[in-house]
């Protein structure tokens with residue numbers, strides 16, 4: 001099999017990998033991004049309907065505490081807007097009864113991106129050569145060579161589709177996913193493998209729902225769209241609208257654990273009924289809706305990510321290592337960031353570190 005040689009291989013085309021690619025482009029370095037899915041963005045996924053981009057992955061950034069995100073959005077000429085929070089909130093108790101409560105802005109203040117969070121990825125890609133990003137390229141093995149590494153694309157235990165040799169690999173995917181799905185030769189140490197497997201992938205066990213409407217009827221009755229439910233299926237709901245004209249949206253996190261989310265149709269029907277109970281009859285007639293179960297995404301979640309994760313872990317580079325194999329493989333991906341790990345900010349931080357390391 002002919003082997004192509006490239007200076008740097010970035011594995012994963014989520015924010016961390018795409019930002020690393022953007023930084024390398026600015027430095028005129030040669031690289032390729034190998035992305036397993038048929039799309040880039042990773043956990044960033046914005047579905048468009050009549051001009052409204054519904055974020056099924058991350059929708060918020062927090063300029064007060066995430067300076068890299070705030071700066072990048074500004075530098076790229078993108079526009080952010082405050083999460084709509086004016087009006088009263090709704091609380092549903094375990095019996096299904098709903099109460100109206102005083103609304104309050106979440107702290108720190110949450111901002112959304114015009115065009116959805118995917119606008120950030122699209123904009124970064126404007127500065128990345130198109131042929132440098134290879135979709136449908138799942139990396140299955142990485143083998144150490146006397147200089148650099150050999151990276152194979154395909155399915156484990158089958159003939160690789162193609163192989164690339166490189167001086168430097170940037171692992172821009174969740175460490176748990178890398179440890180569970182990529183074969184490293186020679187073996188990674190036991191300590192490192194265990195550390196990678198222990199690093200839960202942030203939000204990988206979650207599912208998100210967005211319902212779209214012609215009118216923001218909840219706002220017209222003095223509701224902000226912010227709601228909590230102890231009954232479900234949605235546990236937490238927000239206004240997911242554009243900054244300006246419609247369509248308008250209600251968006252929520254499913255409160256049911258991944259193992260119980262078996263029947264998507266039943267679940268989405270139950271969610272729409274719940275929205276009608278909380279926000280009134282018009283909520284029963286969305287013009288469109290989107291549902292995304294991240295726990296079922298093989299390029300995000302593993303079996304270890306199925307149980308719900310209730311607390312934000314304290315992330316750090318796995319086993320304290322930011323690179324291995326004499327600086328051939330560098331860890332990126334938000335879960336390896338020592339600050340803001342799990343968040344978009346962490347994805348930028350980890351990418352910068354991987355680029356700076358020689």
Ligand SMILES: Cc1cc2nc3c(=O)[nH]c(=O)nc-3n(C[C@H](O)[C@H](O)[C@H](O)COP(=O)(O)OP(=O)(O)OC[C@H]3O[C@@H](n4cnc5c(N)ncnc54)[C@H](O)[C@@H]3O)c2cc1C
Pocket residue numbers: 011012013014015016017034035036037040041042043044056057058059060061137138139140172173174177181182202203204206207208294299300332333334335342343344345346347
């Ligand atoms: C529902 C949800 C809501 C969230 N809300 C927020 C929020 O409001 N604010 C916030 O800051 N963060 C939020 N997050 C977290 C945020 O999405 C992540 O921090 C960020 O997107 C991680 O980027 P990443 O590049 O590190 O990883 P990923 O986005 O996971 O990218 C990894 C990439 O690697 C690819 N890949 C996997 N395996 C392979 C392989 N073998 N070969 C090649 N490619 C591979 C994947 O397809 C993917 O594209 C949320 C996440 C979810 C799921």
